[in-house]
Every structure is written in C-alpha cells, then in structure tokens.
C-alpha cells in the first residue's frame with residue numbers, strides 16, 4: 001500500500017491519522033473543509049490537501065483516485081445528510097480493491113447484539129434531543145451511513161470508538177465484536193490511539209468486514225482480559 005486518502009483530515013482524529021500515516025511512509029491526500037486547511041499547516045509540503053466538503057462527490061472522486069486505502073471520519077453534523085453523502089461518495093469512487101476504513105462510535109451496531117451501558121444510551125438520547133432541537137447533529141444519518149457501508153461489497157472496516165481522551169499514545173487499542181464484552185468495560189481510548197487503530201487497519205486483512213469496538217490497551221478492562 002502506497003497512497004492513501006484521509007477524509008476529514010483537519011479534525012482531531014484526522015490530524016493524528018495524518019501523522020501516523022506519514023510515519024508509515026504513505027503518500028497522503030487529505031480532504032477537509034476550505035476554512036480548515038490551515039489546521040494542516042504542520043504537514044505543509046508533506047501531504048496533498050484537497051479543500052472541500054467531504055460529501056461533495058466531485059471532491060471525493062478526485063481525492064480517492066489512485067488510492068490503495070481511504071480513511072474516512074464519519075461525523076453526524078448538520079441536517080444535510082453529511083455522513084451518508086460522505087460514505088456513499090467513498091463507496092462509489094474509491095478504486096476497486098482499496099481498503100476502506102470508517103470511524104464512528106460504539107452507538108453504531110452492526111448486528112444488534114451490542115449491550116450498551118446505561119450512560120451511553122443516555123448520551124445517545126441527549127444527542128438525538130439536541131439534534132432535533134438545534135439541527136446540529138443527526139445521529140440517524142451516521143447510522144444510515146454505516147448501514148450502507150455494511151451492505152457494500154467493498155473491503156470495508158468500521159472502527160467503533162469508545163469515549164475518547166487526549167494524551168500520549170499507549171499503543172494499539174484492543175477490540176471486540178460487541179459492546180458489552182468484558183474487555184471493553186473501561187470505555188476509554190486515547191484519541192491518538194483510535195487514529196493508530198484506523199491506520200493499522202489498512203494493512204490488517206483480519207479486520208475486513210468487521211466493525212471492531214475498541215478500547216485503550218492499558219485500560220483496566222483490557223489489562224484484566226490480557227491477564
């Protein structure tokens with residue numbers, strides 16, 4: 001794998017992914033909103049930046065051309081089907097055989113077998129309520145985006161992040177198929193390591209057609225499971 005595209009490169013997760021991808025020697029194309037290009041200044045001269053909305057099909061078509069892998073930050077912002085538009089454009093335009101890695105949270109379920117902590121159910125309820133009230137958030141659109149990914153015959157992986165925190169890397173997170181599995185109980189991952197998992201997934205064929213729910217490898221539940 002030589003060339004990859006990062007869609008949503010200017011966000012917190014995106015910037016960490018750019019760093020990890022450069023460390024691994026990939027040629028990187030990053031897509032971000034025009035007004036956010038400056039957030040990628042520290043990578044100037046080392047990556048190609050394509051400004052534009054991530055649900056703009058022409059932008060995505062241009063950005064993913066010739067890429068062996070695409071890392072997509074799926075965000076539930078707004079009322080314009082931003083998440084669905086982004087995912088659909090990647091599914092349509094990524095070269096056949098490219099590895100496609102999408103980010104989301106534990107709230108996405110692939111098979112309905114996840115068992116959620118009460119706190120997460122409450123968070124989702126509040127998110128929906130705020131979304132309905134303000135129009136800033138559309139969780140159902142992110143759910144629909146992931147449903148389309150799951151149904152596609154591309155080489156996809158959907159990485160489901162736990163609660164996130166900042167801090168130094170602790171190493172590659174551990175994962176499990178279902179929220180509720182004991183190894184995930186700590187429900188916390190460093191954002192830098194979420195990004196590491198996304199980038200490492202590009203070369204991990206065991207993750208093809210999986211929706212790993214991740215947790216930090218140094219958390220109590222991960223360590224207890226390792227023991």
Ligand SMILES: NC(=O)c1ccc[n+]([C@@H]2O[C@H](COP(=O)([O-])OP(=O)(O)OC[C@H]3O[C@@H](n4cnc5c(N)ncnc54)[C@H](OP(=O)(O)O)[C@@H]3O)[C@@H](O)[C@H]2O)c1
Nearest residue numbers: 008010011012013033036074075077103104105161162164
């Ligand atoms: N935050 C959490 O606690 C959490 C927990 C689990 C999973 N996740 C998942 O992690 C991923 C990254 O989330 P994050 O919270 O860490 O955020 P983030 O990395 O900072 O990413 C936010 C992204 O959304 C874009 N964005 C912000 N406002 C927007 C708008 N109005 N319209 C379009 N795009 C907009 C940002 O672009 P600009 O740079 O242009 O602003 C950026 O690319 C997501 O897939 C999320 O579902 C997050």
